[in-house]
Amino acid sequence: MFGRGIKLFRLFGIQVELHWTFLLALVLWGVLGRFGFAANLLLGLTVFGSVLVHELGHSLVAMRRQVRIAGIELHFFGGVAKMVDLPRNPRDEIAIAAAGPLTSLGLAVLAGTSWWLTGLAPLAWVAQVNLTLAIFNLLxxxxxxxxxxxxxxxxxxxxxxxxxxxxxxxxxxxxxxxxxxxxxxxxxxxxxxxxxxxxxxxxxxxxxxxxxxxxxxxxxxxxxxxxxxxxxxxxxxxxxx
Ligand SMILES: [Zn+2]
Missing domain, CATH: 1.20.1280 (Monooxygenase)
Known part of the structure; x- marks a missing residue:
């Protein structure tokens, strides 16, 4: 299933790919969103960046725990960091699983604080998107x-x-x-x-x-x-x- 997406770039040696459903989501977002097309698209790209950072959080902790990463794929409902190996024990699995939401939460706090200091509206978006990602993924x-x-x-x-x-x-x-x-x-x-x-x-x-x-x-x-x-x-x- 992997490798059929659009290859974007490599980060920390990890191949990042887009599944076509992600582009669909971006267009839908642009058309159906609450703001103008450009603003909606910008918000969509904020989501893209936030999901990518979330998946990188999982991936880097996984790699530290000897779990190889085949790549990160972004699709309609978010992203997937594809692990080649299984975590060796439940403790490793908990650390890898928790890394994503914790990364999102960290980014939310960082963006929220920056927004509070500067008053720049896009930073409030970044904070909101990342907080949502953290909470939703902890379900x-x-x-x-x-x-x-x-x-x-x-x-x-x-x-x-x-x-x-x-x-x-x-x-x-x-x-x-x-x-x-x-x-x-x-x-x-x-x-x-x-x-x-x-x-x-x-x-x-x-x-x-x-x-x-x-x-x-x-x-x-x-x-x-x-x-x-x-x-x-x-x-x-x-x-x-
Ligand atoms: Zn996650």
């Missing part, structure tokens, strides 16, 4: 960062498979709640809920496959469609944040 719904932290916390006592099953069920509960909320407020939330539901299922299948592999049962190859309708073979998927 304890797998595969969101908060969900990964929740799963890793359960894992020490319950093992990877049970922890993932519980975390993905909780995530699907969140998906239902978000969908219901979206029906009354914003249709975008319904779309988000569908994506969350699908991805929570993928995480569960992935954990089941890993469990089968680890217990030495006959190897199975699971083929399914990912959230963007692409066919995936489970062996191709690394851990994602």
């Amino acid at each position: 304890p719904a797998l595969p969101m960062d908060g969900g990964r932290i929740f799963r890793a916390a359960l894992q020490t006592r319950l093992g990877g498979l049970r922890a993932t099953r519980i975390a993905s069920t909780v995530a699907r509960g969140f998906a239902v709640a978000i969908a219901v909320l979206g029906l009354f407020t914003d249709p975008f939330l319904v779309l988000l809920a569908v994506l969350l539901w699908t991805m929570a299922g993928q995480e569960r299948r992935l954990a089941e496959w890993r469990h089968l592999e680890a217990t030495g049962l006959p190897q199975v190859k699971i083929v399914f469609r990912d959230a963007f309708g692409r066919t995936m073979v489970v062996e191709d998927i690394g851990q994602r944040w």
Whole structure:
């Protein structure tokens, strides 16, 4: 699935790519946003930069903990730092998962303080976008960062498979709640809920496959469609944040 995006540049040796859905999001944002086209686009680019910094936060902590990064992909719903290896233990997983929201939170505080000192309106945007990123990603719904932290916390006592099953069920509960909320407020939330539901299922299948592999049962190859309708073979998927 990786490598089909538009290659942008390398940062700290990490290839940054754009998925076509990100460009779609940028255009939609420009047209449907609250401000004029140019201002909306600028806000869209602020989101782009903020998501990129968030994913870099994950990536750099991952690399420090001997988890290789295949690249960062930005798409409609944000970004993905694609890990080649699995974190070696739940503690590493928590550190890598927490790095993204903490980076966003740090950037929000920095931008907020700068805004307070200078009164420059775009800085208020940067603060708002990053605060939203931090809070949204801390939702304890797998595969969101908060969900990964929740799963890793359960894992020490319950093992990877049970922890993932519980975390993905909780995530699907969140998906239902978000969908219901979206029906009354914003249709975008319904779309988000569908994506969350699908991805929570993928995480569960992935954990089941890993469990089968680890217990030495006959190897199975699971083929399914990912959230963007692409066919995936489970062996191709690394851990994602
Ligand atoms: Zn994240």
